[in-house]
Each structure stands twice: as structure tokens, then as C-alpha cells.
Amino acid sequence: MRRRMLLGQAITICLAARTARAAPPDAASLAPLLHPMLGQHGLPALAAAAVQNGRIIAAGAVGTRRWGTDAPVTLDDAFHIGSGTKAMTSLLVGMLIEQGRLRWDTTVAEAFPDLAAGMDAGLRGVTLTQLLSHTGGLPSDNEVFDRLLGQSFLQPGNLDALRTWLVGQWSTQPLASPPGSRFAYSNLGYIMAGAAAERAAGSTWEELVAARIFGPLGLATAGFGPAARLGRVDAPLGHQIKPDGTPEPVLAGPNGDNPVIIGPAGTVHLSVLDFAAWAGWHAGEGRRSPALVRPETLRRLHAQVVAMPPRPDAAPGTPGRGGYALGWGLLDHPWSTEPFLQHAGSNTLNLALVVVQPTRDFAMVMQTNIGGARAETALNALAEAIYRQYGPARA
Structure with a gap:
């Protein structure tokens, strides 16, 4: 995850009503x-x-x-x-799939039907599984992505509206590779997946993660x-x-x-x-x-x-x-047989x-x-x- 030196407002959302976790006394x-x-x-x-x-x-x-x-x-x-946040986004998508609001093969065009007509033809068919596994054909972070992040601070609306705006602005860009053909680590892909979850649930990603993950856990x-x-x-x-x-x-x-x-x-x-x-x-x-x-x-x-x-x-x-799963890497280390x-x-x-x-x-x-x-x-x-x-x- 790369930080960009951009003007904008940072937010902090906490669940202050809960009691901080304590380590067991015998830890x-x-x-x-x-x-x-x-x-x-x-x-x-x-x-x-x-x-x-x-x-x-x-x-x-x-x-x-x-x-x-x-x-x-x-x-x-x-x-x-x-x-490390990415695994929370993939879990949230899994929850919405179990509720029937999304599918693993939901495409970008299906998630954003109002934007589909103007999308690059390749992007229309990219699935949620591909976005979450960095195999959607999107490029790794580049100058176009950086420019759009900067412009996002000048757009009106809540974060869900801004993320839909970002999807729309990007959607005419050609894919870097055919969907499913190779791994390319893409923060944009996770923003798109989060925006699809927002569309499906009718709330911002932050509200959904706080209510459905932070709270229950x-x-x-x-x-x-x-x-x-x-x-x-x-x-x-x-x-x-x-x-x-x-x-x-x-x-x-x-x-x-x-x-x-x-x-x-x-x-x-x-x-x-x-x-x-x-x-x-x-x-x-x-x-x-x-x-x-x-x-x-x-x-x-x-x-x-x-x-x-x-x-x-x-x-x-x-x-x-x-290897890469959905928000998780898979790795062997010489100090473990598993x-x-x-x-x-x-x-x-x-x-x-x-x-x-x-x-x-x-x-x-x-x-x-x-x-x-x-x-x-x-x-x-x-x-x-x-x-x-x-x-x-x-x-």
C-alpha cells in the first residue's frame, strides 16, 4: 500500500463504546x-x-x-x-455473497450497470474473484491512478459516491492484461470491490466493516x-x-x-x-x-x-x-513445514x-x-x- 502526499482530510472512526481487549493473565x-x-x-x-x-x-x-x-x-x-485491510474487504464481499446480494462471478458491469455502457469492453467482464485476487487485468498503481486520487478530493459526496466516481473515471482505461491471465497487485481493484459492496449493501465500506466485522469480533x-x-x-x-x-x-x-x-x-x-x-x-x-x-x-x-x-x-x-488467495497471500517459510x-x-x-x-x-x-x-x-x-x-x- 503506497501513501501519496495529497491534500485532503483524514478520518478516524472508532468503536469507543467497547472495552479494550486485555491479554490473558498467563500470556x-x-x-x-x-x-x-x-x-x-x-x-x-x-x-x-x-x-x-x-x-x-x-x-x-x-x-x-x-x-x-x-x-x-x-x-x-x-x-x-x-x-492487511484487504482481507476485511474480501470477508465483507463473502458476507454479501452469502446474503445473495453479490456473486463470486459478479462482473464490474453488473455491479455498476449505470456505468457499463461507457466502460472498456475488457473491464466489463472482470469478476469480483478476479478483483480480490489481483487477476482482473488491472495494472498496478500508476500515474493515472495517482491523478484520480488527487482529483477525488475535489469531488462532492460521501465516500461511496467518491468510489463510484473513481470507478467511472477509470472505466475507460484499457486493461493491462486479459482477465485471469496473471497477477498484478492492484489497490484500484480492491477499491472497485469495496465500491461494489457499497452498491450492493447501500452503505459506505467504512460503515459496513465497522458494523459487520469490528463490532461482532x-x-x-x-x-x-x-x-x-x-x-x-x-x-x-x-x-x-x-x-x-x-x-x-x-x-x-x-x-x-x-x-x-x-x-x-x-x-x-x-x-x-x-x-x-x-x-x-x-x-x-x-x-x-x-x-x-x-x-x-x-x-x-x-x-x-x-x-x-x-x-x-x-x-x-x-x-x-x-501464491495469492482473496485478500491473503500464501507463503512457505524455511522455519516451518506447514x-x-x-x-x-x-x-x-x-x-x-x-x-x-x-x-x-x-x-x-x-x-x-x-x-x-x-x-x-x-x-x-x-x-x-x-x-x-x-x-x-x-x-
Whole structure:
């Protein structure tokens, strides 16, 4: 997920009425693993948790909300998860499919019948499954997409209207490849899928995700946009890296996150404990409540659709190898005999990683409030360390 320096308004939506999640009293502290990584990788803060059989077995949060200050992070602090949001969008689409409002093969033309006549012929037949698996033939983010994001701030209406506007503006562009022929990581594809969900349900994507996912799963810290409120340091600030290599905090504001129109592709924030609950629910693959979708729908979301060619130049937060399902990557690691569902996410100021092993009902999540290669190196190393110490293979 790439952040763009565009003028606009950032929003934060929270479920403040709920009580923040607490780690079980017998959960192990991950602080001994996390503290050394702060200095080793130059991170402002780092949070992580491990979940076995739906229970948080280890958790920790160390470091500062703002580089150069004494503002310690806590387990309740929300971090931005970038493209980790995509799995929420695919789950929402699965819910609407079960309700008969959409189908896996619903096409872009069917989702937006009022725009169909002016669409590129190739785009008309692209399906929701293809959008959610990055196989719809749409190009990866490009200059046309960036230009339309900038123009979106000048358009009237609520976010659902803006996303429909974006679909209409883009719809005359030719596809980069035939639908279903290859993988190309496309944030635009997820915005289109989110807009289709908005059309089908009659609400904004943010309203739908808050009501149908955050609420039932008890994700009290979850919201959209920068985790910190405007003018405050009440959550970890994202950080960019200055030319001399030191982190520079970025306050909430127009440059504090992706443009809000991108929502379905990556604007969610939440605490490490809520992130762990989200991951643990997926690790159960339908074995635990709440039953947001049928087990077979969840398995479909987790099943590989396409193999990705290796992308050595993949930006931190975007998949660079393995397979892709619907909002989830599939990846093998040398430190486990079983594959993982996995997704990283970044708005370039933060980086998050969720790693799920449904075959063993195990999951790990980790978050840091800085982006870039060093954050990616740190989270990958941390994932291996947590799995070796707390994973199901430790015995």
C-alpha cells in the first residue's frame, strides 16, 4: 500500500463504546524479544502477539509513539495495518455473497450497470474473484491512478459516491492484461470491490466493516485513517526516514495516511491484541464464533487463486512471492513445514504483518510505526523468532 502526499482530510472512526481487549493473565511477555530489535533496526516502536486455538498466548509492545520522546506504547495502542485491510474487504464481499446480494462471478458491469455502457469492453467482464485476487487485468498503481486520487478530493459526496466516481473515471482505461491471465497487485481493484459492496449493501465500506466485522469480533480499537487524533500523540505516529537515516514522526493530517477513498485497499488501524483476535479468528477457519460467514466461504477466501512470479523489487507491505488467495497471500517459510496465510501492509509510515496457519490453529501479528526495508527485515525476523519460541512446532 503506497501513501501519496495529497491534500485532503483524514478520518478516524472508532468503536469507543467497547472495552479494550486485555491479554490473558498467563500470556507470556514478548518484550524480551522485542526490545533488542528496536535498536538493531532503528524502530520507534514494535508490538506483536501470538495466538493458539483462539487464545492469545504471548504479547508485547515496546518503544515510543513518537521518535525522540518518552511516550511509551502500550498493548492498547492502535497501529496502522495498511493492506492487511484487504482481507476485511474480501470477508465483507463473502458476507454479501452469502446474503445473495453479490456473486463470486459478479462482473464490474453488473455491479455498476449505470456505468457499463461507457466502460472498456475488457473491464466489463472482470469478476469480483478476479478483483480480490489481483487477476482482473488491472495494472498496478500508476500515474493515472495517482491523478484520480488527487482529483477525488475535489469531488462532492460521501465516500461511496467518491468510489463510484473513481470507478467511472477509470472505466475507460484499457486493461493491462486479459482477465485471469496473471497477477498484478492492484489497490484500484480492491477499491472497485469495496465500491461494489457499497452498491450492493447501500452503505459506505467504512460503515459496513465497522458494523459487520469490528463490532461482532469486538475489535474495540479498530478504526480508519491515522491512529492518532489530529493534534495529539494519543497513539503511535507513523514515521518516515530522513536522508540521514533517522526516523521523522508524521502527525495526523493530510500526509498522515493514504487518501481515505483508498479505504477498502488499506486504511484500518487497530491494537496488536485486536489484530491478534482478527488473525486468531481466521486461524480457526470457522471453528469458533462469531460465525460471520460459513466455513466453506472462509476456506474459499483462504484458497490460492494464482501463483505469483517472484517480485524482488516488491515494496515493503506488498507480496513478493508465493501464491495469492482473496485478500491473503500464501507463503512457505524455511522455519516451518506447514505453509502460511500471510499479508503485510504499509502506508509507507507504518508496517504490519499477519501470519496465519489454519492447519495448526495458530497465528502471529506484528506492527511497527515506521515503514521501509528495515521495518520489513525486523518483522520477518520477529515472525521467525516468535514461531520458533511459541509456535505449534516448538514441542
